[in-house]
Amino acid sequence: MTLPRAVRLVEVGPRDGLQNEASPISVVDKVRLVDELSACGFSYIEAGSFVSPKWVPQMAGSAEVFAGINRHPGVTYAALTPNLQGAEAALAAGVGEVAVFAAASETFSQRNINCSIGQSLERFAPVMAAARVAGVPVRGYISCVLGCPYEGAIAPAQVAAVAVELHAMGCREISLGDTIGVGTPGATRTLFDTVAAVVPRDQLAGHFHDTYGQALANLYAALLEGISVFDSSVAGLGGCPYARGASGNVASEDVLYLLQGLGIDTGVNLDAVVGVGQWISGRLGRANGSRVALARTCA
Numbered sequence: 001m002t003l004p005r006a007v008r009l010v011e012v013g014p015r016d017g018l019q020n021e022a023s024p025i026s027v028v029d030k031v032r033l034v035d036e037l038s039a040c041g042f043s044y045i046e047a048g049s050f051v052s053p054k055w056v057p058q059m060a061g062s063a064e065v066f067a068g069i070n071r072h073p074g075v076t077y078a079a080l081t082p083n084l085q086g087a088e089a090a091l092a093a094g095v096g097e098v099a100v101f102a103a104a105s106e107t108f109s110q111r112n113i114n115c116s117i118g119q120s121l122e123r124f125a126p127v128m129a130a131a132r133v134a135g136v137p138v139r140g141y142i143s144c145v146l147g148c149p150y151e152g153a154i155a156p157a158q159v160a161a162v163a164v165e166l167h168a169m170g171c172r173e174i175s176l177g178d179t180i181g182v183g184t185p186g187a188t189r190t191l192f193d194t195v196a197a198v199v200p201r202d203q204l205a206g207h208f209h210d211t212y213g214q215a216l217a218n219l220y221a222a223l224l225e226g227i228s229v230f231d232s233s234v235a236g237l238g239g240c241p242y243a244r245g246a247s248g249n250v251a252s253e254d255v256l257y258l259l260q261g262l263g264i265d266t267g268v269n270l271d272a273v274v275g276v277g278q279w280i281s282g283r284l285g286r287a288n289g290s291r292v293a294l295a296r297t298c299a
């Protein structure tokens with residue numbers, strides 16, 4: 001398989017990143033983060049989530065974030081929604097796309113959204129209907145595609161079974177999430193090969209967390225499988241609050257450096273992303289999780 005000429009990056013730092021940060025961050029800073037990422041050239045930014053603030057307090061205020069951002073033409077500002085209540089709030093806030101999130105593991109589904117995989121799919125049906133009426137597309141996530149913190153190994157067929165359901169209910173794109181970053185490139189290739197047999201390859205995306213330092217290698221493996229949409233997070237922010245030990249997403253800066261080296265176009269300015277990553281890391285009082293940013297900013 002030849003490598004794609006262009007890749008679309010889904011910048012998930014303001015959502016997947018900030019949802020797991022211990023230090024509180026103000027709406028003003030969230031808005032600034034989204035605005036600065038827009039200026040870097042990302043065409044898709046996940047700017048928040050409409051979930052229960054009792055479950056994920058970091059994402060409270062997402063409606064205010066959507067009201068405060070400066071929307072750049074051509075940029076999709078998306079949000080996570082677990083149920084109709086979240087979808088209605090998200091649509092009222094003017095999101096450009098909603099994302100539903102399921103899991104390939106029953107235990108993770110219970111811990112993350114308090115219901116079985118089957119029940120979650122039932123809850124997504126009214127979300128799909130509301131989004132259709134509003135003319136807003138829907139993205140689907142599947143978590144734990146390469147391993148679960150509670151159940152261990154996950155068979156690719158389990159992922160394919162959920163992907164088929166999300167695709168059939170109308171998800172425009174399905175992002176396969178290595179929530180706890182345990183995957184390796186061989187398993188990643190097998191996974192995408194299996195899922196691409198039942199959902200068109202150009203409707204699949206990769207979402208790699210870097211817990212075991214494999215995220216960039218897994219992303220490259222997915223590129224070799226013909227995948228051309230990847231989720232990444234500025235400064236490698238984040239993790240999942242319901243997956244203990246899960247570290248951040250693959251850093252956007254590191255993905256950009258890899259793709260530039262391969263001559264693959266993204267439309268995103270690496271130097272600008274390094275600047276944003278330095279600012280938000282300082283604001284959160286945490287080390288920058290991007291190796292490229294460290295290399296570029298050390299004295």
Ligand code: HMG
Pocket residue numbers: 016019049050051052053055056080082083085086087101112113114141142143144177178179207209239240241242
């Ligand atoms: P529940 O407790 O079963 O919900 O939680 P419920 O329907 O019984 O409602 C209980 C209360 O929550 C009620 O309020 C509802 O109004 C409220 P009360 O009457 O007690 O005051 N509620 C809501 N409030 C705001 N927005 C909503 C909403 N829904 C109900 N949408 C629920 C079920 C799904 C709500 C909960 O489990 C939840 O919010 N979970 C979110 C978990 C989450 O955000 N996890 C992180 C994102 S997933 C991820 O990071 C993985 C990903 O990155 C891919 C990867 O890496 O694998 C995407």
Ligand code: MG
Pocket residue numbers: 016177179207209239240249
């Ligand atoms: Mg994630």
